[in-house]
Amino acid sequence: MSIVLDHVSKRFGAHVALDEVSLEVADSELFVLLGGSGSGKSTALRIIAGLTRPDEGRILLQGERVDHLPPQKRGVGFVFQNYSLFQHMTVGRNIEFGMRIHKVPHAERLRRREELLNLIGLEGMADRLPRRLSGGQQQRVAVARALAYQPAVLLMDEPFGALDVRTRSQLRRSLKEVQQKLKVTTILVTHDQEEAFELADRIGILERGHLVEVGPPASLYRRPKTELVARFLGDANLLVGEIRGGRLHVGESILTLPAEAPQVTGSLEVKVLIRPEELEVRPRGASIDGKGLGLGKILETLQAGPVLRMKVGVPSLRGTPILSPEPVFGQAEPTLIAHALPEIGELPVLVPGAPVQLAVRNLHVIPHEGGSLLVCIDGSELAGRSLDFAARVAAQMHGRMEILGVAEKPNEETRAREGLSAALQGYSSEFPSLKTRLRAGNAGDRILEELDRGVYDMVVLGCRGRHGPARSMGSTTGKVVMQSRVPILIVPEARRSLKKILICMASGVSGRSDVIFAGRLAGRAGAQATLLHVMEGDQPGLPGAAPDPRTTEYLRELTTERLARGILTLKLMGVPSEMKVRQGVAAAEILEEARSGDYDLIALGALEPPRSEDSDGRALIDVVLEHARRPVLIVPAPQEKGT
Amino acid sequence: MTDTHPPVEPKRRTLAHRLTIGLLWTVLTPLLILPIVAIFVFAGRGGWWSFWNTILLPEAQFALRLSLMIALWTSLANAVVGTFTAYVLSKHRFLGRGPLSILVNLPVAIPTVVMGTSLILLWGPIGLLGRYLVPLGFRPIFAPFGIFLAHVLVTFPYMLGAVKPVLDELEITYEEAAYTMGAGRFRTFVHVMLPALKGGLFSGTLLTFAHSLGEFGATAMVSGNLRMKTQTAPLFIFAQFEAGQIETANAVAAVLAVLSFSIFLFLLRFTSRPAREGP
Numbered sequence: 057m058s059i060v061l062d063h064v065s066k067r068f069g070a071h072v073a074l075d076e077v078s079l080e081v082a083d084s085e086l087f088v089l090l091g092g093s094g095s096g097k098s099t100a101l102r103i104i105a106g107l108t109r110p111d112e113g114r115i116l117l118q119g120e121r122v123d124h125l126p127p128q129k130r131g132v133g134f135v136f137q138n139y140s141l142f143q144h145m146t147v148g149r150n151i152e153f154g155m156r157i158h159k160v161p162h163a164e165r166l167r168r169r170e171e172l173l174n175l176i177g178l179e180g181m182a183d184r185l186p187r188r189l190s191g192g193q194q195q196r197v198a199v200a201r202a203l204a205y206q207p208a209v210l211l212m213d214e215p216f217g218a219l220d221v222r223t224r225s226q227l228r229r230s231l232k233e234v235q236q237k238l239k240v241t242t243i244l245v246t247h248d249q250e251e252a253f254e255l256a257d258r259i260g261i262l263e264r265g266h267l268v269e270v271g272p273p274a275s276l277y278r279r280p281k282t283e284l285v286a287r288f289l290g291d292a293n294l295l296v297g298e299i300r301g302g303r304l305h306v307g308e309s310i311l312t313l314p315a316e317a318p319q320v321t322g323s324l325e326v327k328v329l330i331r332p333e334e335l336e337v338r339p340r341g342a343s344i345d346g347k348g349l350g351l352g353k354i355l356e357t358l359q360a361g362p363v364l365r366m367k368v369g370v371p372s373l374r375g376t377p378i379l380s381p382e383p384v385f386g387q388a389e390p391t392l393i394a395h396a397l398p399e400i401g402e403l404p405v406l407v408p409g410a411p412v413q414l415a416v417r418n419l420h421v422i423p424h425e426g427g428s429l430l431v432c433i434d435g436s437e438l439a440g441r442s443l444d445f446a447a448r449v450a451a452q453m454h455g456r457m458e459i460l461g462v463a464e465k466p467n468e469e470t471r472a473r474e475g476l477s478a479a480l481q482g483y484s485s486e487f488p489s490l491k492t493r494l495r496a497g498n499a500g501d502r503i504l505e506e507l508d509r510g511v512y513d514m515v516v517l518g519c520r521g522r523h524g525p526a527r528s529m530g531s532t533t534g535k536v537v538m539q540s541r542v543p544i545l546i547v548p549e550a551r552r553s554l555k556k557i558l559i560c561m562a563s564g565v566s567g568r569s570d571v572i573f574a575g576r577l578a579g580r581a582g583a584q585a586t587l588l589h590v591m592e593g594d595q596p597g598l599p600g601a602a603p604d605p606r607t608t609e610y611l612r613e614l615t616t617e618r619l620a621r622g623i624l625t626l627k628l629m630g631v632p633s634e635m636k637v638r639q640g641v642a643a644a645e646i647l648e649e650a651r652s653g654d655y656d657l658i659a660l661g662a663l664e665p666p667r668s669e670d671s672d673g674r675a676l677i678d679v680v681l682e683h684a685r686r687p688v689l690i691v692p693a694p695q696e697k698g699t
Numbered sequence: 700m701t702d703t704h705p706p707v708e709p710k711r712r713t714l715a716h717r718l719t720i721g722l723l724w725t726v727l728t729p730l731l732i733l734p735i736v737a738i739f740v741f742a743g744r745g746g747w748w749s750f751w752n753t754i755l756l757p758e759a760q761f762a763l764r765l766s767l768m769i770a771l772w773t774s775l776a777n778a779v780v781g782t783f784t785a786y787v788l789s790k791h792r793f794l795g796r797g798p799l800s801i802l803v804n805l806p807v808a809i810p811t812v813v814m815g816t817s818l819i820l821l822w823g824p825i826g827l828l829g830r831y832l833v834p835l836g837f838r839p840i841f842a843p844f845g846i847f848l849a850h851v852l853v854t855f856p857y858m859l860g861a862v863k864p865v866l867d868e869l870e871i872t873y874e875e876a877a878y879t880m881g882a883g884r885f886r887t888f889v890h891v892m893l894p895a896l897k898g899g900l901f902s903g904t905l906l907t908f909a910h911s912l913g914e915f916g917a918t919a920m921v922s923g924n925l926r927m928k929t930q931t932a933p934l935f936i937f938a939q940f941e942a943g944q945i946e947t948a949n950a951v952a953a954v955l956a957v958l959s960f961s962i963f964l965f966l967l968r969f970t971s972r973p974a975r976e977g978p
Contacts, residue, residue, distance in 0.1 A: 107875050127878040134879040140872040144894040153890070154880035205880060 057119070058083045058241035059104060059209055064113030066099055066265075070505060073099040075265040076113070081209075081258075084239035086232070088252040091262035097245040100262070101211050104243065105132045118208050133202030133240075135212040139194050141186040147173075147197050148182030154205035172200040175234055192223040199231065203238065210235070212244040216251065228254050249289060253277075261285055264508060278331070279316070279420050286329045286422060287380055293330040293392045294380035295373065296424060298323055304421070307376040307390075311347050317421040325454060327379065327422040332395040336415040337366055339405040346415030349373075354410045355391060364406060366394045370414060375630025377579055383628055385568035386621030390628060427455035427580060430512040430542075432503050433475050434461065434468075440475075442547035445687060446516040447483050449545075449554050452581040455513075457483075459492045460506055462499040469496065500535030507542050514577075514689075516545045537677065543573055543691045551656040551686060554581045558655040560646050561589045561622060570661035570691035571622045575629045577659075577689070584632040586653065587622045589615050590645040591637060612637075643679040650684060659689040735956065742953035745946055753950040761927050762935035763954060765843065769931065770911035773850040774904045780851070781858030781903065782896065789866040790874075807856045815920025818849050841923035846931065849917040854907045861903030862896055869895055902966055909962045912955065 059081040066074040073096040081087045091097040102108040104115060106127035115122050122130050133154075141150050148169055155165045173179050176196040186194055195215060202210060215231070216224045232255055235242050246252055252259050253273045260270040261284075269276060269285045280286040286294060297306035300323040304313045311328070318324065336346045337354070350372035358365040367381075373390035381393055392414075398406050406412070431446045433439035443459070450457045459479050461472035476492040484490050495502040507515055517533050537544055559574045571587070578585045591611065619635040626633040638645040650658050660677060681688055742750055753759060788800050806814060822829045823840045839845040869892070877887040893900075915933040922929035924938065932955055939948035 105875075105879055107878070127875070128881045128883060130879075132879055134876065136872040136876060138870060138872060140870065140876040142873065142876075142891055142894070144897075153877070153882075157881040157886065201876075201880075 057081065058085070058117065059087075059243065060114075060116035061100070061104070062114040062116070064100070064103060064110045064115065066096070066103060066108065066110050070501065072265045072505065072508065074103070074110070075509065077262075077265070077267045079260060079267060079270065081241055081243060084241055085257045086235050086242045086244065086255055088256035088259045089243060089245045089262055090247070090249065090252040090259050091245075092247055094264070095262040096265040097247075097262045098213055101134075101213050101243060101245050104130075104209070105134050105211055106130045107134075131208045133205075133207035133210045135195075135198045135202050135210070135215045137214040137217045139186075139198040141194055141197055141201070143186055145186075146182060147178070147184050147186065147189070150186065150197060151182075151201050151204045153201065158205050160205070168204060172204055175237070176200050177230070190223075191219050192227055195219065195227060196230070199234065203234075203240065208241065210240045210242040212242065214246055215244065216246075216248075224251075225254075231255065261288060263288070266509065278418075280329070280422065283327055283379065283422055286327075286420075291332045291393055291395070292380045293332065293335060294378070295328045295330070296325060296377040296379065297328040297421075298325050299421070300324075304328065304419075306349070307370075307373040309347075309349050309372065311349070311416055311419060314419060314421060318423070325424045325426065327424045329420040329422055330392070330416055331418070332365070332393045334416060334418040335368075335392060335394040336417055337368060337394045337396055337406065337412050338415070339402065340411050340413050342413070344413055344415045346417040349414040349416055352392075352412055352414050353389075354406060354408050354412055355389075357406065357408055362397060364396050364398050364403075366396065366406065368392050368394055368412065368414065374628060377576065377629060383572060383625060385571060385625055386618075387628060388624045424454075425456055427453045427513045427577075428511060429455060429457040429514050429516055429545075430460055430503075430506060431457050431516040432460045432462065432499070433479060434472060434499070441550040442516055443479055443483075445547050445550035446545070447486065448552070449516075449577075449581060451486060452554055452583075453577070454580070456489055457487060457516075458512075459490070460503065461492065461494045462502045463494065463496050464499055466496075469494070499532040503532070503536050504539055507536075507540055512542055514543045514545055515540060516547060533681075537690055541692055543689060545657075545687055545689050546681060547687045548681065549685045549687075554583050554656050556653065556655045557583050557585045557657045557659060558646070558650050558653065559585055559587050559622075559659045560642075561587060561618065561661075568661075569693055570659050570689075571625055573691045574657075574659035574689060575626045575631050575633075578626070578631045578633075579629045583656070585626055586649075586655070587619050587626070587633060587635040588646065588649055589619055589635070589637050590642045591615060591639045592642060643676050646680055647683050650686060655686065657687045657689055658684055659691060661691050661693065738949055738952050738956055741945060741949040744949075749946065750950050750953075753947045754954060756947070758926055758930070759935060759947065759951050762930050762932045763951065765846075765930070766912055766932040766955075769843065769846050769850055770908045772847055773854060773911040774908045776847075776851050777854060777858040777907050778900060778904050781855060781907075782862050782900065785859050785863040785866050786892070789863055790871065803859055804856045806853050811853050811914065811916030812920060814853055815849055815917035818845065818852065818917070818921050822848070840921060841925065841929060843929060845921045846918055846929060849921045850911045850914055853914060853917050854910045857906040857910060858903040861906060862899040865896055865899040866892075898969075901969060905962050905966050905969075909959050909966075912959060 057080045059079070061077055061079040063076045063078055064074055065072070065076050077096075077100060089097045089100060099108060103110045104117075106122065106125060106129075110123070117130060117132070142153065145153070151169050151172055152165050155168065160168075169182060170179075173182060176199065178193060178196060178200075181189070181193070186197065189197065195218075199210075199212075199215070216227055219227065228251060244255060256273050258271060259273050259276055261268045261276070263284060269281055276285060277289050280289065283294065286292050295306055297304055297311070299305075299313065299317065299320045302313065302320075304311045304317070304326075306328055317326075334346075335349075336344060337352075338344050340351065350370065352368045352370040352372075354366050355369050356367040368391065369389035370392055371389060373392075376390065378390055378392075381391060383391075394414075396406070427450070429446055429450050431443055433443055446457060449455075459476060461476045463469040463472045472494055476494060480490060480492050493506070495506070503515065503517075506512075515536065517536060533546060554577075557574055557578050559571055561571065575585060577583075615637060619637070623633055623635055636649065638649060646658065649655075658680060660680065677688075677690060754763075784803060788796065788803070819840055820826050822832070822845065824830065824833045826840075829840070839848055873891055873895070874887050877891045882890065913933055914931075915937070918931050918934060919937075922931065922934065924930055924934050926938075930938065932951055936948045936952050936955070939945075939951070
């Protein structure tokens with residue numbers, strides 16, 4: 057192994073850049089670390105080069121530990137995103153720099169310089185100054201310079217980031233050639249999937265400091281082990297299906313179970329990945345190769361180069377949870393995406409509105425964890441109750457939970473430890489994989505850090521203030537509600553089970569993300585949902601003024617339409633639902649409805665993070681929490697998509 | 700690279716245009732141009748022979764030489780200390796960095812006479828350090844070394860101002876690139892940083908030199924103004940003027956003016972050259 061990272065961690069203050077990353081790169085392999093910004097990929101590279109010190113873990117280069125060595129002694133070539141060519145030196149002197157430092161004799165230096173210039177196709181440019189070269193040429197000089205003193209490994213940090221698309225693809229090819237010719241072990245860091253697929257022998261996907269999955273590009277794309285990778289690489293149709301009697305049931309269809317799928321005796325819920333190009337879309341009546349998924353209708357088309365991208369409505373999937381493409385608020389029909397290379401004759405037929413038949417050529421099955429809950433406890437009676445409720449919800453969702461105890465002061469550690477071990481005893485029979493963690497420090501900070509690991513679907517807070525069931529948001533809860541990007545379930549008083557959910561559309565920005573999340577939760581837990589909208593009587597800012605009847609009428613229509621779209625969304629997820637409209641003050645009406653309908657959960661949308669302390673949303677959440685006497689779910693607005 | 704700016708149409712020679720230009724000359728002539736002319740007019744009044752004799756006076760010779768020597772040493776000292784300070788302030792993060800970056804620029808803001816006074820209060824016979832050092836034979840005040848100290852203090856920000864922006868712009872990756880290729884800190888500094896700093900260092904040195912050559916306030920306080928011992932050129936000019944030797948004063952003033960003017964022209968050429976070359 058040329059490069060080995062062994063449980064390498066690095067924090068910058070509270071931010072965890074790398075969390076126990078282990079990685080082995082074989083000799084002369086081209087390994088690509090793929091991840092979004094802030095995923096820790098550059099940090100990993102700098103740690104290998106010795107430019108950043110890891111907090112924990114070991115680094116081995118060519119089988120030798122190098123943790124204690126400065127960058128000068130590690131024998132790595134590094135290509136920076138800005139190339140960092142020395143501007144006052146000619147191209148030749150730049151390439152020779154490393155060799156001069158290593159005291160390579162003059163003749164040898166010249167020979168290797170010319171060799172490298174030939175290799176990168178810049179013969180005769182040795183006397184140019186870097187600033188006289190184009191970006192692509194500079195980039196190639198940077199590669200040559202890093203290779204000149206024959207380092208054991210080559211590290212490249214987004215080497216094509218600053219170039220235009222055409223130059224980029226040219227350079228990728230020439231880099232691959234150079235790398236194969238010199239057989240130098242290379243790690244390249246990028247956020248560009250296309251680049252990763254084109255260059256890599258193997259790809260490692262980094263997400264928030266975790267190395268999620270490693271493998272050859274094709275198998276990562278076709279057979280990812282996790283939902284995250286399935287979504288991260290390319291487009292995906294991701295549905296929940298069930299393996300029963302050796303067959304794969306998705307909605308009303310029965311699909312062929314791939315050979316590598318787990319062998320199940322009873323039944324098992326799984327995630328089914330169908331890549332858009334594996335979804336066959338044919339006009340009705342035409343012959344079809346794959347296994348049938350029933351009939352559908354083309355909703356949208358987009359000709360992207362030779363590929364026809366389609367959105368297809370598939371009514372037979374109603375009630376089947378579709379994880380990707382994510383349902384949009386108000387969407388009436390289950391929708392999948394398909395990419396096709398249609399024949400000329402088919403083109404006039406594959407248009408929006410056209411009825412089609414659908415089939416699946418290939419699919420892949422991913423284990424379905426059924427949601428993962430982080431439960432925070434402090435060992436108090438209240439925490440015990442919320443843990444109880446969380447366990448019921450997790451069980452109903454066929455999900456997992458992890459329990460986090462935080463000791464804010466040293467003397468609280470014993471109590472927290474006792475609480476955790478009691479919890480472990482009480483629930484490990486029901487959740488065999490149950491894990492507990494004890495952390496010290498500010499509870500809010502530790503909880504947010506834990507959530508930052510990005511593996512939880514929901515956080516359950518039991519610790520509401522130090523002094524028993526405090527009747528307002530404690531500082532911990534307040535902090536988490538303000539900053540979490542994961543939905544928060546707060547349990548002032550537990551319920552027996554999760555059967556009825558009240559989804560409030562009066563609060564938050566759009567109320568859309570909470571309808572979708574609460575709908576998914578209801579779907580998983582087999583609960584029913586009520587959509588509530590509260591019409592606030594007086595117009596805010598015009599106290600006492602009688603509302604214009606036309607305005608009221610317009611608002612009512614608008615509300616009804618929004619509610620109807622919400623109901624559609626819930627139906628799509630297979631959740632039995634109804635809608636209600638109330639008139640009055642939002643918080644009061646929500647509480648009244650919750651009490652009279654005896655709901656098990658109130659779902660509220662929250663403002664976008666970072667949410668400000670004094671917003672209306674916060675005030676509403678405060679009031680509802682204070683008086684609800686039942687679990688409250690706070691769903692943050694969706695974070696921006698992408699990397 | 701092509702010039703993307705549309706060609707600017709020259710202003711037409713309207714009456715308003717002529718008035719504006721005329722006004723500019725009217726304002727600037729008494730403010731800027733005539734004072735410079737006056738020096739040369741007075742310096743040359745007695746003819747070339749008398750100008751030459753004045754310059755050759757031992758006191759004048761001494762004053763000019765002392766000023767040049769002090770300016771030279773000040774520039775060298777600040778080139779080293781200023782660059783070091785700029786490097787540390789730019790590339791390291793440490794406790795007190797913020798206050799320190801303000802402090803090092805303070806000498807431009809404080810009147811030079813005050814800076815001179817502060818030096819006396821530090822190094823003088825009753826000063827904070829002086830009361831212990833003077834008995835040991837270290838007497839910088841009323842000596843050329845004291846003038847040097849004063850000039851280093853007063854001109855410190857000029858070198859910093861010329862070098863630090865270059866360092867701030869220079870990304871850490873250039874250093875890191877050299878490190879990964881095996882170069883240690885010293886070699887990286889010599890081969891990578893110093894060449895990049897060349898321009899800033901050069902203009903910083905010239906600026907320091909020019910300022911040191913003309914420094915009056917702090918020098919007057921610290922030097923004691925001893926003829927043939929600590930009298931710099933500006934002090935000599937002032938002394939001669941007070942004694943009524945206007946022509947002698949003006950002759951030395953003219954020499955100083957010419958010296959500063961040449962430095963300034965050189966600086967102008969040097970700093971505008973890269974811009975003309977283009978990226």
